[in-house]
Amino acid sequence: MHGFTLHNYFRSSTSFRVRVALNFKGIEYAYQSYHLRKGEQRSSAMLDLSPQGLVPVLELPDGRTLTQSMAIIEWIDETCPGPPLLPSDVYGRARVRSLAQMVACEIHPINNLRVLKELETSFGADSATVATWFRKWVDTTFVPLEKRLEAEELTGLFCHGDTPTMADICLSAQVINNKRFSVDMTQYPTIARIHERCMDLEAFNNAKPELQPDAE
Amino acid sequence: MHGFTLHNYFRSSTSFRVRVALNFKGIEYAYQSYHLRKGEQRSSAMLDLSPQGLVPVLELPDGRTLTQSMAIIEWIDETCPGPPLLPSDVYGRARVRSLAQMVACEIHPINNLRVLKELETSFGADSATVATWFRKWVDTTFVPLEKRLEAEELTGLFCHGDTPTMADICLSAQVINNKRFSVDMTQYPTIARIHERCMDLEAFNNAKPELQPDAE
Known part of the structure; x- marks a missing residue:
């Protein structure tokens, strides 16, 4: 799989969560950074991706976007092959x-x-x-x-x-x-x-x- | 289905979430109240059910307990027949x-x-x-x-x-x-x-x- 972009920030804890899930499934992604202390997450580029203006946002190969780290991780686990991130029971x-x-x-x-x-x-x-x-x-x-x-x-x-x-x-x-x-x-x-x-x-x-x- | 107990509080917003999900699936449950302003959620009875001392707790017919409203709702949706609470795609x-x-x-x-x-x-x-x-x-x-x-x-x-x-x-x-x-x-x-x-x-x-x- 290819063509994912993760809009995130190195220090963001919710961004870390999504990076781990992507790594865990072996998904490569482009890394797009938004400096939170400088307010870059409220740039118009980011607000076009997500009206919340929060990282992380996962941009899918088809251009659709996913927001909220826990929802993104569930999506990754449901769609991507590899070791599961939730138990089977x-x-x-x-x-x-x-x-x-x-x-x-x-x-x-x-x-x-x-x-x-x-x-x-x-x-x-x-x-x-x-x-x-x-x-x-x-x-x-x-x-x-x-x-x-x-x-x-x-x-x-x-x-x-x-x-x-x-x-x-x-x-x-x-x-x-x-x-x-x-x-x-x-x-x-x-x-x-x-x-x-x-x-x-x-x-x-x-x-x-x-x-x-x-x-x- | 029977034998569920919902440990909750009328005014608690997370308790409301779980009550809706139970109602939606037509699950009957015993209602056990903990007065939050009086600190009843930190009683030993509650702490035995959940070390967090937070409502809601859903006690299952087999005596096991579920905590965190969003996790409880996912469990209800996965196990209980009736209209789904998540889309199929x-x-x-x-x-x-x-x-x-x-x-x-x-x-x-x-x-x-x-x-x-x-x-x-x-x-x-x-x-x-x-x-x-x-x-x-x-x-x-x-x-x-x-x-x-x-x-x-x-x-x-x-x-x-x-x-x-x-x-x-x-x-x-x-x-x-x-x-x-x-x-x-x-x-x-x-x-x-x-x-x-x-x-x-x-x-x-x-x-x-x-x-x-x-x-x-």
Whole structure:
């Protein structure tokens, strides 16, 4: 397959998720960067692709576009041959989606760049206050996520069994993001173990922010 | 089918989503309420069901539990006979999930009760400031959501074609939530039209907060 373009940004956590999924399925893609701090995602070129003006956007070979990282990953998993990113049983899929959404719906949105900026603008939050906010929402969900992964017998080398899924993609994206705000990962040994295992895989490693063409 | 228990709260927007999906598939369930403002979701009974201490939790007839509303809805759609909540084609599914996630990942998490409480605690935000915050994040995503629904030809009587999907469930949950903060819906005629159409359906109407046994 060819002709995909990923509109994204090296540091964007949701962009990382899609890069991993594409790598995992062996899909080559053109890399188009939008510098978020410079507001390039609100350029007219981007708004033509997606009225939300958010990365990532996956442009398909036929010119259609997909938005929202979790929807894009489900599309990739449904259409592209290669190792699956969701289990074959329905309960397993629900568990993986639930673990993924603990990150995607409970941590990431509240700690998104535009929310952190709003704290500065509306409440005069300084960088220490912003970091406290960031860590608060990570801990609020990482504590029960660690508990689940530690206790549930379906956890294996990865979040669900011994092969990576959508849950591992979200977990790793968040752990990478955490580094910018010095989250103490010693509190989360299971999450840390799974993240390390993920980063040993080429699909994850090659999606890392610092290896992208627009990395600073 | 019988033996389902929905652990939820009448006013919870994510609980509404799951109630609609259950109603839509004609699944009967026991209604177990947790008063969020009183912190009942952090009771040991709830934490045994889900370490996150968040509603909704769907308890299955076999005693297993599902968490995260979007994962629960996918499970319901995959396992329960009845009208589908996702289109049969892969691009359609990606579009519906993307529209749903615009609400589920871009609006709801930032406007969740616990985030609004944190604004009060950490920044001394008063109720007017909290309302401004709430409306800001609704508008940030409703403007492009309206634009997409208005412009994209796959929109029909509902978000995607002429039958309701997961996208309509999230859209309606958000519009209902908006009422508590006086969001001006005249800016969003397409969203408003779709919401009204949804609320004409029994599955949506019967899931309304004010019709639940714990309504105040």
